[in-house]
Amino acid sequence: MNASLDTDVLIVGAGPAGLALACSLADAGIRTRVLEQAPLSSLAHPPEDGRDIALTHRARRVLSVLGLWNRLPADEVAPLKKAQVTSGNSPLVLPFDAQDEGHEALGWLVPNHRIREACYAGAVARADWITLQGEARVTALHRTADRATVTLADGSQLSAPLVVAADSRFSTVRKMAGIGARMLDFGRTAIVCRMAHEHDHEGIAHECFLHGHTLAILPMAGRQASAVWTVSTDGAEAIMQLSDEAFAQAVDSEFGHRLGDMRTAGQRHAYPLVAVYAQRFWADRFALIGDAAVGMHPVTAHGYNFGLYGIETLTRELVAARAASRDLGDSRALQTYASEHQRVTLPIYLGTNAIVKLFTNDxxxxxxxxxxxxxxxxxxxxxxxxxxxxxxxxxxxxxxxxxxxxxxxxxxxxxxxxxxxx
Ligand SMILES: Cc1cc2nc3c(=O)[nH]c(=O)nc-3n(C[C@H](O)[C@H](O)[C@H](O)COP(=O)(O)OP(=O)(O)OC[C@H]3O[C@@H](n4cnc5c(N)ncnc54)[C@H](O)[C@@H]3O)c2cc1C
Known part of the structure; x- marks a missing residue:
C-alpha cells in the first residue's frame, strides 16, 4: 500500500453488501476501510426490519466461505423446499420442488437483520484488515490518475486506489462518479410482516398473484411465515393502519385459510418498490456493488444474492490484479467484474420486471x-x-x-x- 494512501479499498456503506465485501477482501489480504453514515452501535445489533431474505445455493456458498453462514442462528434459518405460483382464482398451480433437481432445498430464508448482524460480526473479527468507521457520510468523490478520494460530511478526506460504493439502490456516490441508473417505480409497496399460523407450512413458499395485489407467504422456522403483501402504493397506508387482528384476518382470508388461523408475530414494515439498474458498474478507480449496482423487485428474491455474486467476482478480479502486480484500481479488473456481473444480472433483472408488469396488470x-x-x-x-x-x-x-x-x-x-x- 502506498504510504500516502489510507487503505487499499474504501467501501462506502456498511449494509450487508459492503460488509461482506470487506470480509471477502480481507480474506484475500486486501485492506479496507468501510465508511458508514449511521453510528456503528446501530450495526452491531440491527433491529428486525421485516425482510426475510431467500438465499440461493451459490449465495450460501459465498457466505459459508466467508465464515458468515455459521454466524447465522441455526434456529432462524428455514429451508425453502417447494414453491407454488398461482394467479387469481385460477385452480392452476405452477409448482417447483427442490427434490426434482436432487436438492434438499431450493434455497433458505433468513431474517435480514440476522444477515446484517452476521456480516458486522464477521467484519469486527477481521479488525486487522478492516477498519469500520461510523458516522462517516460521504459527500464528495474525486478521482485522479493515481487515487480516488472521498470527502466526509465533517470535511475530512480519505484516499485509496479504489472506491467501491455499496450505499443502497439510491446511491449518491454512484451519482458522484457520474454513473446514471435506470429506475422503475412500480407504484407499489410491499408490506411485510411475520405471521404465526396453526398448520405446518411444510417448507412451501406461495406466490399468489391476486386481483390488484400479490401475496407471498414464505416459510420461516417453526410455525411462522413471512407475509409479503404487495399493493398499490395509494392503498398501503390504509393497510398499515389496520389493527393487528384485522391485518391477520385479511392475510388469512386472501390466503384462503390454508395454514389455519393466523396472527401477527412481528411489526409491519412498508417498502415502496423501485427497481434500479446502474448504467455501468465501474468507472476509473470506482466500482458499484450490491443494490447500488442492481436493486431488484423482491418477487424473484435476487437482490442480496446478486450482491454476493458480485462480491465473489470483484474479489476474484482484484486478487488477479494484485497477483499480476497491477494496481487495485486497474481498469481491466473492474471492466471484467462489470461485464460478468451484467451478464449474470441483466437477464434476470429484465425478466423480473416483465413478470411483475404482467402479473400486476388487471x-x-x-x-x-x-x-x-x-x-x-x-x-x-x-x-x-x-x-x-x-x-x-x-x-x-x-x-x-x-x-x-x-x-x-x-x-x-x-x-x-x-x-x-x-
Ligand atoms: C421487502 C424486501 C424483500 C427482499 N427479499 C429479498 C430476498 O428474498 N432475497 C434477496 O436476495 N434479496 C431480497 N431483498 C433485497 C435485499 O434486502 C437487498 O438487496 C440488500 O439488503 C441490499 O444490501 P446493500 O448492502 O446493497 O444496501 P443497504 O442495505 O441499503 O445498505 C446501504 C448502506 O449504505 C449506507 N449509506 C448510504 N449512503 C451513504 C453515504 N453517503 N455515506 C456512507 N454510508 C452511506 C446506509 O446507511 C446503509 O447502511 C429484499 C428487499 C426488500 C425490500
Missing part, C-alpha cells in the same frame, strides 16, 4: 396470458427445471433458456435487443 387480456403462461410452464419441464436450477445454483437461468431458444428461431428480434447487451 386487464382481462393479462389474466388470459398469465393463465397461459402457468399452463405452458407447468407442462414445459425444461423451463421449470431451469428455474429450479437457477435457484439451486447450477446451469442456465430461465431467462438464459428463453433467450437461447429465441436465438434459434428465425424472424425474431435478436436476443440482444430483447435483453440488452451482454
Amino acid at each position: 386487464l382481462p387480456a393479462a389474466h388470459l396470458v398469465r393463465g397461459a403462461i402457468l399452463r405452458v410452464s407447468k407442462h414445459l419441464p425444461p423451463l421449470k427445471a431451469a428455474i429450479t436450477r437457477q435457484l439451486t445454483g447450477s446451469g442456465l437461468s430461465p431467462f438464459d433458456l428463453v433467450r437461447d431458444k429465441l436465438s434459434t428461431l428465425p424472424h425474431i428480434p435478436r436476443p440482444s435487443s430483447l435483453f440488452g447487451r451482454r
